[in-house]
Amino acid sequence: MTLLGKTYQFQSLKEIMAKANEEKSGDQLAGIAAQDHTERMAAKAALAEATLADIRNEPLLPPEQDEVSRVIEEQLNEKIYGEIRNWSIAELREYLLRPSTGQPEIIRLSRGLTSEMIAAVAKLMTNLDLIQAAAKIEVLTHCNYTIGQKGVLSGRAQPNHPTDDILGIKAALYEALSYGIGDAVIGVNPVIDTTDSVREVLKMTKEVMHTWEIPTQNCVLAHVTTQMRAIRQGAPADLIFQSLAGTQAGNKAFGIHEKLLDEADDLIRRDGTAAGPNLWYFETGQGSELSAEAHHGIDQVTLEARCYGLARKYKPFLVNTVVGFIGPEYLYDNKQVMRAGLEDHFMGKMHLLPMGVDVCYTNHMKADQNDMDNLAVLLAAAGVNYLIGVAMADDCMLNYQSTSFHDIATVRELFGLRPAPDFEMWLERFGLMQNGRLTAHAGDPTLFM
Incomplete structure (x- = not known):
């Protein structure tokens, strides 16, 4: 050339x-x-x-x-x-x-x-x-409820806590719900990857869903094998979760392989608490294969696309790239993070996957919260299915910066987007939303206490 x-x-x-x-x-x-x-x-x-x-x-x-x-x-x-x-x-x-x-x-x-x-x-x-x-691409999926419609921007409530304290998780969850966030999933990243801890968090989130009749799904983002043990012991899980890599060697570093995913797929369909048909939640992100020395000389964008090729076999309810989580070794600055977020979203949608993005960065990266605001707006224009909401945009457990509950609410208002239809009806019944806009009660978690 x-x-x-x-x-x-x-x-x-x-x-x-x-x-x-x-x-x-x-x-x-x-x-x-x-x-x-x-x-x-x-x-x-x-x-x-x-x-x-x-x-x-x-x-x-x-x-x-x-x-x-x-x-x-x-x-x-x-x-x-x-x-x-x-x-x-x-x-x-x-x-x-x-x-x-x-x-x-x-x-x-x-x-x-x-x-x-x-x-x-x-x-x-x-x-x-x-x-x-x-x-141009609309991807609808159904777990307990349907998300992904044109004109809808859903939000994952991520009420993480640095010690998995049940009351602390619940407090953050109530704040998320008060801003209208949680229609994609109530998804908790556990500190303690044990069967007992996962079971207790799943029980609590399901109890909150039942108490307040919330039309959503729950998930605890532990390793798939821990979730499988919890489900076999009766834990109420709507979705089963796993992080994916784009090579077999990369997935081996995650402790997974195709047969294990097949086994988990069978388990969640038999013993999960949602009807489905979409019962998986996958997370990806550029750079994981290089971290595991499992990239085979292939660039990180192509490897990310291969994650989506694996994910689509299981017809997931949710997929998201955690775009800036690993750090500057893989995405150096704000420009690279924004580019990667748009690449990942496009490639996921081209695989006909229900793509969300964790618009995030680590504190040693050359990026700041304004950059995350910019990327969230760009993704909303691109039709992203959902964004991640954490309290004050600062994940106190995973120690990275993301988007807050009120950030997602602001992006909805800016673009005239709505929560998922069933969730919006619940918000209206609860007095938190009217005619597609949050009411004066929004942002008050004491409504649930």
């Missing part, structure tokens, strides 16, 4: 995919990033000319070596792929952004794309492209 009088030679598709990425400190740490902006543009130009067949015929991680690759390959609709196999990545981008291409066309097209193809087209898109394409 010749650009500005200089010829660039790329030895493999893996190299092109990595160097076509927007600048990411994680790719630089892995030694696979473009050396400068000109080489990046040359790689993008080379990638734009590649066909979908080129992507499939040169697997970055062959299915016979990696179960995530196999799961992705097995899901491909051969008929649809056959119709588009000769499209270039540039043609795929143009098709997605064409005004005449709507949701039905994208839904059908998605079934003929692998995760690597979706990652490739993301690399050719500007931030505005990522927003425009993702905004």
Whole structure:
């Protein structure tokens, strides 16, 4: 590829995919990033000319070596792929952004794309492209209730506590509910990953749901095996949770594999407390494979797309990228975090997943709360299914900065978005919302005490 009088030679598709990425400190740490902006543009130009067949015929991680690759390959609709196999990545981008291409066309097209193809087209898109394409896609899912409708922005209530104190968790939960947050899920990250602790938190959240007749779902984000033990002991879990990586080796570092996920899927369908059909909650985030030395020389955007390829096998109720949680080693500053959030949301939606984003950063990253405000607004424009709400935007247990309950309420008000319909009706009955807007009672957790 010749650009500005200089010829660039790329030895493999893996190299092109990595160097076509927007600048990411994680790719630089892995030694696979473009050396400068000109080489990046040359790689993008080379990638734009590649066909979908080129992507499939040169697997970055062959299915016979990696179960995530196999799961992705097995899901491909051969008929649809056959119709588009000769499209270039540039043609795929143009098709997605064409005004005449709507949701039905994208839904059908998605079934003929692998995760690597979706990652490739993301690399050719500007931030505005990522927003425009993702905004076309509506993904509805149902656990106890349905979320994801156009015009709806849901919120996960994340009432974490540094010692898993039940009363402390409940206090934060009441504040979340008072701002209209919690329609996506009441989801607690436990400090203590034990069966007894998980069971007690699940019991408490379910009791709150029953006491106040709240139309939502509950989940405790412990390791999947801990949740499985708690469920077998009678803990009331609507959803089962697990973090995912984009390679088999990365998932091994998380203590999971496909057969374990299959077993958990069977368990939550038999013994969970929700009818479903969508009973999983998955979290992802760029950089986890590099942390585990399980990246196989593949760039972090492509690995993130592969997480979504694995997730869609299980038809989850919720998926979200925890976009800035790992730190500056992988996403160095506000610009990289915002880009990653928009990439992840687009790629998840292209997999027809119910994508949310934890708009967050760690305190040693070059970012601040204003950057999170910016990203939350961009994601709302892109049609994100839900955002994460923590008290005062400061997670006192996980020690990172996210979006607050009132941040999500503000984004709803700004864009004219609503909570999920059943949840909004509950808020109206409780006097917290009227005609789509919060009332003067909003933000007062003592209503529940």
